[in-house]
Amino acid sequence: MDDSSQPQMTFYQVVSLIFSMMISLLPFYPQLSWWVPIIALLLSIWGLMISAKRVNNPVRALKIITVIVSLALLLLSITNWYSLQAFVSLLVLTGCLKFIELQSRRDYLLLVFLGCFISACQLLFSTSLLSFAYVLFCMALFHLCLLQVYTLESQQRDAKWQQYLKQSSVVLKLLLQGLPLALVLFLVMPRLGSLWQIPLNSQVAKTGVSDSLAIGDIAKLNQDDSVAMRVTFASGVKPDVSELYWRGVTLAQFDGRSWQRAKDQLVPLQTSSKADLDAHGLTQPAKYNYQVMLESSGQNWLYGLSTASTQNSGLRQWSDYSLTNDKVVTSRLEYELKAYPNYRDSKPLTSVQQAFFTALPGDQNPQARELAAQLLAKNPKPQQYIQSIMQYFNNDFVYTLEPGVMTKNNTLDAFLFDYQRGYCEHFASSTAFLLRAAGIPARIAAGYQGGQWSSDNKYLLVTQAQAHAWVEAWLPNQGWVRLDPTNAVAPERIEQGVTSLLPELIEQAGFTLRVKQTPFIKRLRLQWDNVNYQWHRWVLGYDNQLQMNLVKKLLGGLDSWRILLFLLLAVGLVIVPITVKSLWPVKEKDHTLKLLKRLEKKLRRIGVERAAGETLSVYIQRAALQSKENQALLNAINKASIxxxxxxxxADKGQRLKHLNRLINKLTF
Amino acid sequence: MELNTLHTENTVNLDIVDQVVASIGQVLLGKQNQVKLALACILARGHLLIEDMPGMGKTTLAQAVADVLGLSYKRVQFTSDLLPADLLGISIFNKQQNAFEFHHGPIFTQLLLADEINRASAKTQSALLEAMEEQQVSIEGETRLLADPFFVIATQNPSNYSGTYSLPESQLDRFTMRISLGFPSREAERSMLLKMAQKEVSPEQGNARERLPAQLSRAQLKELQQQVVKVSVSDHILDYLQRLISFTREDSQFSFGVSPRGSMALLSAAKAWALLEKRDFLLPEDIQQVFGAVIGHRLSGASNSGNSEQMSRYILEQVDVLY
Structure with missing residues (x-):
C-alpha cells in the first residue's frame, strides 16, 4: 500500500518486527512443510533489504507473483485442507508475505497484530507451561514493536541498545499492569465452547500401550519418558508399588501369533454385575479413591486399578471391567475412580466364554504345547500348574529390553527354548499361551505398572516407560486372577520400576540415560513434572464446573452484579494506583526546589500566585508589593534564593540553603 | 535589583559598557533596549540582523555600533545585481608585474555593514553567509582568512517589500539575533526634530554621518568578550533554557523547533546580556530579555517580526521559569 501521508517505517522498526515474527514462527516449523521456513527466511531477507533501501519496493506484479508462487507451493504440499497444518501454513505464509510490504504505519500495525495472533496459535500445538511462557515472550516482543512505532525518533536520545532496554522495561510494566485483569477474566469469564473447530492432529504416535500384542517383532524397546498419566489419591493413601497395576485393556483374542482386543466379545458390564460391585462397595469401602489425569493417548480406553468402579456418566465399563471413554482421548482427560482390590467376580464362565478364553488356533509353537502337557501332567491342579510356570520362568530366563528379533513362526517356541530373554510382553504372552494350552482360561491385560511419587508426594507420575503387560487367568470360584510372570523373572522390575533396572538391561546404556538416572536429575525431573501437573490441573483443567465453584466461593454467589463488581474491582486495582501515582505530587529531591515550593505555598496564602513565565525576583517583588510589612524580608529572600x-x-551551598530556609521560616503568613 | 557583582581582578571596568550604550543612544534616541541587544550580540561574537521598514534608523544603529566599538568597517549596499566578487574581491592582471593581483573586497574588514541584504540575489547572500560561518573565504581556490574580530551587521526590509529576496531559514539561523527598531517614541522623535530645527540643517546633512568617538579599544573589546564566556551558568538556568527550546520543538504551533545552534546562540547572547547588566552569573531575566531577538527569526512560521514577537512572548509565558 503506497500511502505517502503515513509515516515511513524506519529500518530499526522493521528489523525488530521481522525478528519478532521469526521468533514467534519458530515453534511452528516442525509442524509445517519443509519449505515454509525457507520461504519465511527469504521473505524476511527481502523485507530487510527493502527497508534498508538496498532494493526497491516491489511492484504490484511482483508481489502478486510472489503470492501466487507461495500459494501454489501450499496447494501442492497440503493434502488435507481441513487440517490444522493447512490453516497454520496459510497464516504463517500470510504473515511472511507482509514482510515485503512494510511501508506505512498501517502495514506495520497490521503485522504486529497478526503476529500476536500467530503467537497465540502456538497453543494449538502445545499447551505446556513452556509453550505458554514462549507465547508470552512473543507477545512481549510484539508489544515492543508496537511501542517503537509510537516512540518519536526525535525523543530517542540514547544509544540503540539502551533504548531497547528502556522500552523492554516499559513493555514489562504494561504486561504486569494487564496481569490482574487477565487473571480476573480467566477466573470469571465463562468458558465458551468452541464455535468452530479444526481437527487436531489425531495420529498421536504413542509407544506405550496398544490393543494388539505380538512378540518377536521388536528388537529393542525404546524408553519413552513422556507422561502417560498422573494420579492423585484421595486422603493421602499411598498404595504399595506391587498394587499399582493400571489396567487398560484386556487382550483375549489369540490368532496363534498375536493377541488382540476382543472387540466383538466385549459387552457393556451387565447391570447385575454392576449392582454386585456396588453392593460390595457398601459392605467394604473402596480401598482407594483416586483421580486420574490422563494425557492425550489417541485411544479411548482408560486406566484404573482393579477392580475399578466409577460414578462418572461419561465413562463406560465393559464385561472385563475395563473402562472406556466415549471419545478418543485427544486432549488431557480427568476422571475419578474407586478401586476394590478384594472384589472378585466369580460368576462361572459360559461355555462360549470358556471356549473363547482357551482358544489356541493353529498348530504353531508345538514345543510350547508339549511343555504345557508336561507341566500339566506333573501339576494337574490349576494353582500348582501356574506355580510351575512361574518356576519355569524363574530358572533360566532373563529380563531385558533388547531381546532381538525372533523368527516369524513359532515365536513362542523361540522365546521359550532358544532366546529365553525378553520383556513383559514375552513373558505375558507365553504364560497366557501355556495356560490356555492347559485349558485354563487366560487373557493378557495391558496397561501400566508402578509410578513415581512426585516431589511433594501429592501425586503419582506414570510415564510411558512404565507400560506393562501381564496375564489374567480364570480360576474356579475365584474368577479372574492377576498373574505377573515378569515378577517371577525380575521382581525388581515390579518393586522398583523398570527404570531402576535400565543400566543393566540395556547393554549399551547411553550417557544421557545414565545422567537421567542420577538422583539429582531425577529429583529435578520430578519437580518439573510437579510444576507441569499443577499447570495442567489448575490452569488448563480449569473448566466451567471448577469456575462456578470457585466464583461461588470467592464472591458468595453467581449473580451478574457480583461478577461485574469483581471485574470493576480488578480494573480499579490496576487503574487506581497508576492514576494516583501520576497525579500525586512528585516528591522533590532537589532541596532548592523544595524550598522554593514552600515559599510559593506561603506566598499563595497572601494571594500572590506565580505565573509560569515569571522569574523568581519578579514574583517575589510582586509579593513584596502585596505585603509591605514583609518587604525587607522578601527582598532578603529574593537575594538569597537567587x-x-x-x-x-x-560560597557553600549547604550554608546558603540553611540561610534561605531560615528566611522563609520567618515569613509569618 | 541590587545583585550586581562587580568584577575585581584583571577585568575591564564594566562601567565602560554604560558609556558605550549612552554614546550610541545619542544618535539613536529612545532605543536603549535595541542598542543593548546589538551590543550583546557583538559581545557574544554573533552576527546581527536588523529588520525594519526604511528610514527607521537601521543603518544609523549599525554605523554607531561600529564607531563606538572602534572597529574598522566597510559598508556595502546590497542590490540585486551585486555579485559575490563585488563583496569578496577579485584578482586582476597586473601588466607591470605580469601576475594576478588580488584586490580585497569590502568583506576584509572587522565590521561589515550589509545594507538591505535581502535585495541581493541568493548567490551573493550565500557568499556572505558562508564567510560569516567560516570566518574565511575561498577565492579562486585560495582560502583567505577574514579579520578577527569579524562581524556582520546586516539590515533588511521586511520581506514583503518589493524587490526583496527573503533569506531562507538556513541563512537566517546564522544570525545570532534579529532585532527591529520600531517607531521612536513621541518624545524621542520630538527631540530628533528639535535637534534638526535648532541646527538648521537640511535633511541631507542631517542624514549625513556624524562620526562617534570610539569608546572601546580592541583589547578592551576582546577582554569583554572573554568575560562573556566566563559568566557562570547554573543547572537551573540550563534547565530553563532547555525547557524553552524543547517547547518550541514540541508545541504544535511551530512546524520546526529551534536548532541546537539556536540554543547555543541563546545561551551566549544571554550571557552577554548578563555582562551588560554587570553580572558574572546568568539569570532567567537575561534569557527572557534576549529570547525574542535570538529565537524570533528561527521559528518557522514566524516570518514577519510582529508575529515572531507574539510567538516568543507566548513561549515565555508558557514555560515555567523554575521547574
Missing part, C-alpha cells in the same frame, strides 16, 4: 539558584560559584 544567589542559591543561579550563582553557582560562590
Amino acid at each position: 544567589s542559591l539558584i543561579y550563582q553557582t560559584e560562590t
Whole structure:
C-alpha cells in the first residue's frame, strides 16, 4: 500500500518486527512443510533489504507473483485442507508475505497484530507451561514493536541498545499492569465452547500401550519418558508399588501369533454385575479413591486399578471391567475412580466364554504345547500348574529390553527354548499361551505398572516407560486372577520400576540415560513434572464446573452484579494506583526546589500566585508589593534564593540553603 | 535589583559598557533596549540582523555600533545585481608585474555593514553567509582568512517589500539575533526634530554621518568578550533554557523547533546580556530579555517580526521559569 501521508517505517522498526515474527514462527516449523521456513527466511531477507533501501519496493506484479508462487507451493504440499497444518501454513505464509510490504504505519500495525495472533496459535500445538511462557515472550516482543512505532525518533536520545532496554522495561510494566485483569477474566469469564473447530492432529504416535500384542517383532524397546498419566489419591493413601497395576485393556483374542482386543466379545458390564460391585462397595469401602489425569493417548480406553468402579456418566465399563471413554482421548482427560482390590467376580464362565478364553488356533509353537502337557501332567491342579510356570520362568530366563528379533513362526517356541530373554510382553504372552494350552482360561491385560511419587508426594507420575503387560487367568470360584510372570523373572522390575533396572538391561546404556538416572536429575525431573501437573490441573483443567465453584466461593454467589463488581474491582486495582501515582505530587529531591515550593505555598496564602513565565525576583517583588510589612524580608529572600539558584560559584551551598530556609521560616503568613 | 557583582581582578571596568550604550543612544534616541541587544550580540561574537521598514534608523544603529566599538568597517549596499566578487574581491592582471593581483573586497574588514541584504540575489547572500560561518573565504581556490574580530551587521526590509529576496531559514539561523527598531517614541522623535530645527540643517546633512568617538579599544573589546564566556551558568538556568527550546520543538504551533545552534546562540547572547547588566552569573531575566531577538527569526512560521514577537512572548509565558 503506497500511502505517502503515513509515516515511513524506519529500518530499526522493521528489523525488530521481522525478528519478532521469526521468533514467534519458530515453534511452528516442525509442524509445517519443509519449505515454509525457507520461504519465511527469504521473505524476511527481502523485507530487510527493502527497508534498508538496498532494493526497491516491489511492484504490484511482483508481489502478486510472489503470492501466487507461495500459494501454489501450499496447494501442492497440503493434502488435507481441513487440517490444522493447512490453516497454520496459510497464516504463517500470510504473515511472511507482509514482510515485503512494510511501508506505512498501517502495514506495520497490521503485522504486529497478526503476529500476536500467530503467537497465540502456538497453543494449538502445545499447551505446556513452556509453550505458554514462549507465547508470552512473543507477545512481549510484539508489544515492543508496537511501542517503537509510537516512540518519536526525535525523543530517542540514547544509544540503540539502551533504548531497547528502556522500552523492554516499559513493555514489562504494561504486561504486569494487564496481569490482574487477565487473571480476573480467566477466573470469571465463562468458558465458551468452541464455535468452530479444526481437527487436531489425531495420529498421536504413542509407544506405550496398544490393543494388539505380538512378540518377536521388536528388537529393542525404546524408553519413552513422556507422561502417560498422573494420579492423585484421595486422603493421602499411598498404595504399595506391587498394587499399582493400571489396567487398560484386556487382550483375549489369540490368532496363534498375536493377541488382540476382543472387540466383538466385549459387552457393556451387565447391570447385575454392576449392582454386585456396588453392593460390595457398601459392605467394604473402596480401598482407594483416586483421580486420574490422563494425557492425550489417541485411544479411548482408560486406566484404573482393579477392580475399578466409577460414578462418572461419561465413562463406560465393559464385561472385563475395563473402562472406556466415549471419545478418543485427544486432549488431557480427568476422571475419578474407586478401586476394590478384594472384589472378585466369580460368576462361572459360559461355555462360549470358556471356549473363547482357551482358544489356541493353529498348530504353531508345538514345543510350547508339549511343555504345557508336561507341566500339566506333573501339576494337574490349576494353582500348582501356574506355580510351575512361574518356576519355569524363574530358572533360566532373563529380563531385558533388547531381546532381538525372533523368527516369524513359532515365536513362542523361540522365546521359550532358544532366546529365553525378553520383556513383559514375552513373558505375558507365553504364560497366557501355556495356560490356555492347559485349558485354563487366560487373557493378557495391558496397561501400566508402578509410578513415581512426585516431589511433594501429592501425586503419582506414570510415564510411558512404565507400560506393562501381564496375564489374567480364570480360576474356579475365584474368577479372574492377576498373574505377573515378569515378577517371577525380575521382581525388581515390579518393586522398583523398570527404570531402576535400565543400566543393566540395556547393554549399551547411553550417557544421557545414565545422567537421567542420577538422583539429582531425577529429583529435578520430578519437580518439573510437579510444576507441569499443577499447570495442567489448575490452569488448563480449569473448566466451567471448577469456575462456578470457585466464583461461588470467592464472591458468595453467581449473580451478574457480583461478577461485574469483581471485574470493576480488578480494573480499579490496576487503574487506581497508576492514576494516583501520576497525579500525586512528585516528591522533590532537589532541596532548592523544595524550598522554593514552600515559599510559593506561603506566598499563595497572601494571594500572590506565580505565573509560569515569571522569574523568581519578579514574583517575589510582586509579593513584596502585596505585603509591605514583609518587604525587607522578601527582598532578603529574593537575594538569597537567587544567589542559591543561579550563582553557582560562590560560597557553600549547604550554608546558603540553611540561610534561605531560615528566611522563609520567618515569613509569618 | 541590587545583585550586581562587580568584577575585581584583571577585568575591564564594566562601567565602560554604560558609556558605550549612552554614546550610541545619542544618535539613536529612545532605543536603549535595541542598542543593548546589538551590543550583546557583538559581545557574544554573533552576527546581527536588523529588520525594519526604511528610514527607521537601521543603518544609523549599525554605523554607531561600529564607531563606538572602534572597529574598522566597510559598508556595502546590497542590490540585486551585486555579485559575490563585488563583496569578496577579485584578482586582476597586473601588466607591470605580469601576475594576478588580488584586490580585497569590502568583506576584509572587522565590521561589515550589509545594507538591505535581502535585495541581493541568493548567490551573493550565500557568499556572505558562508564567510560569516567560516570566518574565511575561498577565492579562486585560495582560502583567505577574514579579520578577527569579524562581524556582520546586516539590515533588511521586511520581506514583503518589493524587490526583496527573503533569506531562507538556513541563512537566517546564522544570525545570532534579529532585532527591529520600531517607531521612536513621541518624545524621542520630538527631540530628533528639535535637534534638526535648532541646527538648521537640511535633511541631507542631517542624514549625513556624524562620526562617534570610539569608546572601546580592541583589547578592551576582546577582554569583554572573554568575560562573556566566563559568566557562570547554573543547572537551573540550563534547565530553563532547555525547557524553552524543547517547547518550541514540541508545541504544535511551530512546524520546526529551534536548532541546537539556536540554543547555543541563546545561551551566549544571554550571557552577554548578563555582562551588560554587570553580572558574572546568568539569570532567567537575561534569557527572557534576549529570547525574542535570538529565537524570533528561527521559528518557522514566524516570518514577519510582529508575529515572531507574539510567538516568543507566548513561549515565555508558557514555560515555567523554575521547574
